[in-house]
Amino acid sequence: MSARIIDGKAIAASIRQEMTSEVAQLKENGIVPGLAVVIIGDDPASKVYVGQKEKGCAQIGIYSEKHDLPGDTSEEELLDLIDKLNKDDKINGILVQLPLPKQIDEKRVLYAIDSAKDVDGFHPENIGKMVIGEDTFLPCTPHGIMVLLEHSGIDLKGKEAVVVGRSNIVGKPILLMLLSKSATVTICHSKTVDLNFHTARADVLIAAVGIPEMIKGDMVKDGVVVIDVGVNRLESGKLVGDVEFESVSKKASAITPVPGGVGPMTITMLLKNTIKAAKKQSLTK
Numbered sequence: 001m002s003a004r005i006i007d008g009k010a011i012a013a014s015i016r017q018e019m020t021s022e023v024a025q026l027k028e029n030g031i032v033p034g035l036a037v038v039i040i041g042d043d044p045a046s047k048v049y050v051g052q053k054e055k056g057c058a059q060i061g062i063y064s065e066k067h068d069l070p071g072d073t074s075e076e077e078l079l080d081l082i083d084k085l086n087k088d089d090k091i092n093g094i095l096v097q098l099p100l101p102k103q104i105d106e107k108r109v110l111y112a113i114d115s116a117k118d119v120d121g122f123h124p125e126n127i128g129k130m131v132i133g134e135d136t137f138l139p140c141t142p143h144g145i146m147v148l149l150e151h152s153g154i155d156l157k158g159k160e161a162v163v164v165g166r167s168n169i170v171g172k173p174i175l176l177m178l179l180s181k182s183a184t185v186t187i188c189h190s191k192t193v194d195l196n197f198h199t200a201r202a203d204v205l206i207a208a209v210g211i212p213e214m215i216k217g218d219m220v221k222d223g224v225v226v227i228d229v230g231v232n233r234l235e236s237g238k239l240v241g242d243v244e245f246e247s248v249s250k251k252a253s254a255i256t257p258v259p260g261g262v263g264p265m266t267i268t269m270l271l272k273n274t275i276k277a278a279k280k281q282s283l284t285k
């Protein structure tokens with residue numbers, strides 16, 4: 001079997017096109033969606049991600065501003081900035097790029113963002129709403145994965161979905177989203193005793209561990225749908241996922257490439273959340 005490629009770039013482009021019209025229409029009604037992106041320090045990967053977020057905003061007409069702070073910024077300084085952004089009417093969404101330098105407590109920062117402007121979906125109030133299935137801001141990467149699966153016509157009802165990785169950003173939220181579509185979900189992690197036993201049962205496999213090409217062809221069954229969340233730079237400079245594409249794509253029925261799979265969808269969902277925030281806030285003004 002040779003896998004169908006799930007083209008995240010193309011799916012993201014078509015969604016962004018729809019959002020461009022939506023933003024234009026909002027502007028006609030005096031609503032300009034605005035996003036503030038905060039980056040601290042000079043982590044090269046974070047800089048690339050933040051650049052892509054700004055570009056995504058510009059592409060579809062969302063106002064954006066970047067707050068680029070030095071690596072030795074104190075927690076108080078960052079909390080002051082968040083307080084200002086919480087009160088700023090031009091700003092509907094606030095994103096603080098992670099990871100943060102070690103002198104800053106990530107939890108305090110994420111909790112300080114107004115939950116109505118939490119376009120990352122990381123605030124505990126929004127996480128709680130997601131758990132009980134209330135309308136809220138969904139975290140962008142797992143939400144992007146769900147949209148990819150939906151656009152690819154993959155029905156999750158009753159399927160064995162196996163997630164490798166238990167992070168707050170991907171593994172835990174995708175568990176809930178898959179469950180809400182009636183999949184039977186297993187989460188594997190670094191202490192899982194027999195990883196192959198689980199991956200070999202998967203109808204849908206989500207790899208989100210951050211270990212280059214860890215999932216090999218002999219770990220999956222024929223016909224599996226594979227979503228690769230990993231973005232790993234090898235010493236050679238080559239960008240690879242958590243899945244060994246060469247061997248796994250020979251057995252899978254559908255697979256996301258790296259790059260061009262999950263990545264473009266993550267930013268698209270951030271833009272979607274920013275528009276959602278702007279619309280909601282316009283109702284309460």
Ligand code: GUN
Nearest residue numbers: 095096097098099120140
């Ligand atoms: N760092 C890696 N992924 C993310 C994300 O989705 N949001 C934020 N804020 N930081 C990240």
